[in-house]
Amino acid sequence: MDGLVSNSALIAGVAAGAGAHTVVLSGVAGLLAGAFSMALGEFTSVTTANEQIESEVRVERRSFTLHPHAERVELVATLMDMGMTEATARKATEEIHHDEDRAVNFHLVQELGVNPQEKPSPVVAAISSFLMFAVAALVPLLPYLLGSESLWVGLVCSAVGLLVAGAVAARFTKGSMWFGAGRQMAFGAVAIAATYLVGNLVEAVL
Numbered sequence: 001m002d003g004l005v006s007n008s009a010l011i012a013g014v015a016a017g018a019g020a021h022t023v024v025l026s027g028v029a030g031l032l033a034g035a036f037s038m039a040l041g042e043f044t045s046v047t048t049a050n051e052q053i054e055s056e057v058r059v060e061r062r063s064f065t066l067h068p069h070a071e072r073v074e075l076v077a078t079l080m081d082m083g084m085t086e087a088t089a090r091k092a093t094e095e096i097h098h099d100e101d102r103a104v105n106f107h108l109v110q111e112l113g114v115n116p117q118e119k120p121s122p123v124v125a126a127i128s129s130f131l132m133f134a135v136a137a138l139v140p141l142l143p144y145l146l147g148s149e150s151l152w153v154g155l156v157c158s159a160v161g162l163l164v165a166g167a168v169a170a171r172f173t174k175g176s177m178w179f180g181a182g183r184q185m186a187f188g189a190v191a192i193a194a195t196y197l198v199g200n201l202v203e204a205v206l
Contacts, residue, residue: 003136004165005188006034008158011140012151013195017203020149027144031137039130046122053108057116060104071107072097078110136161155192162188 007030014026064071072093079089097103108114139161143153163181170180 002038003031003034003133004139004158004161005191007031007137008140008155008162008188009191009195011144011154012192013199015151015154016196016199020144023151024141024144027137027141031134031141034137035130035134038133039126042129043122043126046120046125050119050122053114053116053119056108056112056114057104060107061100064100064104068097071103075103075107075110136165158188158192159185 007027010030011023011027015023018026075093075096076086076089079092080086084092096106105116108116140154140158143150143157148154162185166181166184167177169184170177173180
């Protein structure tokens with residue numbers, strides 16, 4: 001979605017004051033810059049989140065070393081809150097605490113909702129973000145790459161892409177597909193119109 005809107009707007013702005021060759025160069029540059037930016041941002045975000053989980057694991061392990069009895073009492077209380085009897089909770093706690101790794105993971109899941117064994121891959125997240133942005137950003141650029149020099153053909157492709165993206169997003173959120181498609185189209189149209197207007201103004205001034 002980001003790639004579709006941003007590159008459509010970029011292409012419209014450049015096309016307002018430049019030829020097809022410049023539009024293609026700008027569109028490809030915008031696609032690559034945006035895709036790499038999204039990939040690096042996602043890589044950093046996921047890496048930071050994973051490092052925070054690792055930090056929580058270290059804190060929990062330290063707590064196990066310094067306050068083992070308190071950790072057992074805490075887990076017994078947690079299990080009783082989940083509906084176990086005190087006897088069952090104590091027995092389960094002893095079983096869980098036989099394995100420190102399992103106990104640490106269990107405490108983290110129950111207390112923080114974090115499972116250290118299910119950390120996402122920063123590389124996979126980065127590649128996914130790169131590809132999603134690049135594919136979306138390619139939509140308004142395709143007509144130019146196929147030989148067309150008309151901005152309107154690119155805008156039609158963008159409009160179709162925006163409508164489909166909005167409808168699909170609404171489908172996943174159980175909302176109205178027509179409303180989702182129309183809203184996405186309206187937001188995209190505002191961005192494209194604004195950059196086209198600025199492109200015209202810059203061309204007039206220069």
